[in-house]
Amino acid sequence: MDVEIRIQPTALDALAETAPVFTGKASVGGVVSFIGLMRDLNQGDEVSSMTLEHYPGMTEKALAAIVDEAAGRWELEAVRLIHRVGEVRPQDPIVLVAVASAHRGEAFRACEFIIDYLKTRAPFWKREQTADGQTRWVEARGSDDEAASAWEKKS
């Protein structure tokens, strides 16, 4: 399986980064990609920018472990997982999960699994700046924990 994992402080071109998971790989029958974008609204407040921080070293290990686990559950041809750090603005892609497989079912499930696990296991933190100049740390969501733990019961 072809795996590429990156954490980058520069702009993420999600569409251009998706093509390599299938280009030149004739065994791929389907690609599923998830692009997480920054929104301009959170908890009812207008948000003007956000800064993403991570734990260098641990982040790379955590992402590799998540992709390994996905590869153990489903037959995958390629996975590309790219996450932004640093300052992002509304509409900027924050994360790309692109999964290629021979068949769509495996690609759909693996893509959702990877983003669900990333949300609760990879050491990234967001601090947002609201339009009125306040900064605040984004709170973790209980619904993300539920989505991740649901994978422990299904395949």
Place this chain on the structure above:
Amino acid sequence: MIRILYFASLRERLGRDGETLQEFPATLDALRAELAARGGAWGEVFADEQRVLAAVNQEMASTGQALKAGDEIGFFPPVTGG
């Protein structure tokens, strides 16, 4: 000696991004208790175990984990990536 790193809101609340301890307790739980006993912001941050996650040598740690010389311990709030 162990190395401790603090991330995100913890780093801001504690006013530092890390430290090294020459003397350290035998377990992660004892280390949490020792840091909480410093009082002030330390007491507040480490009082609520649910809100402070820990990693030992860059792997998520569980309660009761033993510590040894040279370990890197990271403390941080619940993650919010993606």
